[in-house]
Amino acid sequence: MAENLEKKLKVLSAFLDIDRSIGANLELKKVSKILTEKLISVTGCNGCAILIINGDKIDVISESGFLKNFDGVEFSSSMPAIKYIIESKSGIFTNDLKNSKIASCVPDGCNMNSMICEPVIVADVVKGIIHLDSMKNNAFDEEDLSFVRFIAGEIALALERSLIYEEVKNLSVIDSLTGLFNRRKMEEDLENEILRCERYKREFSVFMIDIDWFKKYNDYHGHQKGDDLLKEIGSIFLKNLRKVDKVYRYGGEEFLVLLPETNKRNAIIVAERLNRIIAQKKFEGEEESQPSGKITISIGLSSYPLDGLRKDEIIKAADSALYRAKSHGRNRICVFNN
Template sequence: MAGKSVRRKIERSVAITRAYLRIERIQKLEKISRIYLRELADMVGCDGCAIILINTDKAKILAERGFTKTFKKLEFNTDVPAIEHVVNTKQAIFTGDIQSNPTADYIPHGCPINSLICTPIMVNDEVRGIIHLDSPKKNAFNKKDMEFTELLSKEISTAFRQSFQYSQARHVLARDALTGCFSRRQFDADIVADITSAKKHKEQLSILLVDIDWFKNYNDFHGQPKGDKLLKKVADVIASNIRAYHKIYRYGGEEFAILMADANQDNALCAARRLQETIEQEQFRGEKKSQPNGKITVSIGVATFPSDAVKKGKLIEAADLALYRAKESGRNQVCVYIKKK
């Protein structure tokens, strides 16, 4: 018996190590959870098991086996009794005869579960996930199963924390610190994805390049701090005057880019003119003192996929040429790309 117990303990340690080595370079919680769940299901006999992500008042299944046969859902509120208990108390549930004790209230009426383990996955003293095991058999799980599940929850906690940190870092990189717009790095990734999607669905895609006219005059006259405030305000005006599913980026310096999914040239031109007129009518502090025409204005270049270009570089170049023509034609206007004959 002692030899069997030691062997079982070694097997559990090997399972943890094997899972850790496989998730070391993975940052997506779904993939991490599937790896750990596979090891859990192999080590502990159960009819249903799941790793659940807790996010405020929502619970989402990251990985599962047999769980949805009983509960039918992949996402639900955290007011489900068993989940609510674990989240509020930060304590595990472990029972082999759920129907004959108060834990019966933790499962839906008519649910065939008798044995249940729910252990919290803690991140910074907060329940951010739950490992769920169930079986219709009584006393299907023993103390060793519970200990292994708790050990696994600690390992998953580390993976969760690293994944959250990675997501936060990606969010920071995706945004421009000054204006709150998406960053140039994000633009380079999104335009490729948007062109691919437009090709797949046979849709059009337009890009607007927006440049603040005579920004250097404003920045030199008022100083960089006020120049930064101007950039932020212009970004806010743009964001308030485009559709929610269109994306604005700080493209560089005083230049912004807008990706307009499923927008043809007419749609994009109409939006660009509306934006140009809105900014011209907006009041900006100090504009009369520093700007040649006494107003903050923008020039906008418009290009559309696939009529103007089908590749990322060529589409950006087309919008840039249209912007150049708008500025060369006197600024404070919108120009669309015109192909050379």
């Protein structure tokens, strides 16, 4: 009787703590860590993990109490127990694991005897799993199961909030027309790259790129075609650069490219390749509107630390080089040179 009362008080205290601790917290990992601690405290389980499902990929975003660390361990939606939970949208609750319906899923040498696995459901889709286990037989009761289900609901809410938060966050750094990063994101990334290079004595380069005679194309073909051209050229840049390189819409028909770990000599090679790809590409309507009959680009190039130590110095140097490229006939690359 006293033990039962103590557990009820523990559960009630956990409810209040969860409400106070989580509140409007939008970071899923922080929320999950708090919930993992509460699950262990209330149920007395040996191990607890919260898994998030994203297609075939499964991430352990919080775990505690296991003998083996989950770093580097890969989980798959094709694993029998996980597959069962995803397909049935039902949990697993057993106090005698080796004689349960999922006994065949238990690896040799496993010392688990009791287990709860509860799905986290968002919009009628299993988006996560809460896993608890214990070495004891009959370690969990219906009250534990109810508490785990309450936690599953909290995680579902946290997931929905975090997805909305990520969407809003992305909107604040993505250019709505091209889908590239915007100027705000560029300034943030440049600051971080300068700090990194300053610390580790590394180099990076920047391109300022302008579409030659874009106004003529836009005026002749209309704004919709002009928008389509901006999107197409942005996409070409992304396809022909490394994953670590970042492309931003700087404004109007100007783009900025950030090339980490790239010195001036190697950056020139990349710039020449981009210039050549655009010049060789056939764009709709270019013959009618462009003075040369072709869509081309001009590129201004600057590098850290040769051309500046601050963000504004690097951008100004690339912009100055771009102005020179346009002044000398366009469809060319100019390198900033002090």
